Amino acid sequence: MKLGEKVRDLRRKANLTLEELAQATGSSKGYIWELENKDTNPSLDKLKKIANALHVNVTELISDEEPEDLTSNALFREIDAMSEKDREMIKKIISAIRS
Structure with missing residues (x-):
């Protein structure tokens, strides 16, 4: 999956509009649209801001592998x-539930 597709999917799962993600990352709405729809290569700083706003790590955004269960990842980060x-x-x- 391409970077833009991942960003779009994660943004939608987070119930964020283009404008909300743009505001959260210090970007313009047009920039986020281009990132999602064209072959754009954002800077590392911008990737970090996007990943943070989408509650994932940069590796999940740029990896060619399918993302793991994002709910589980978020839960593990909360526990950490x-x-x-x-x-x-x-x-x-957890022990009590499993018993």
């Missing part, structure tokens, strides 16, 4: 950002 105490609580909750 938690304190050790909160991560332990999550482990206990």
Whole structure:
């Protein structure tokens, strides 16, 4: 899948308009449209801003492989950002559910 197609798919999954993604990345609406519809090569800085706004990492945007389950990736990032105490609580909750 091409970069522009990935950006469009991720933007739509995030329920963002072209304008909202443009504002979140410091871009114009026209730039985001061109990125999604033409063979545009954004700078690394712009890729980082787009990835951040879409809650993915840059590798997911530029990889030729199909993206993994984005919901799972987002969940893992949330867990990683938690304190050790909160991560332990999550482990206990998962253990209780699996029992």
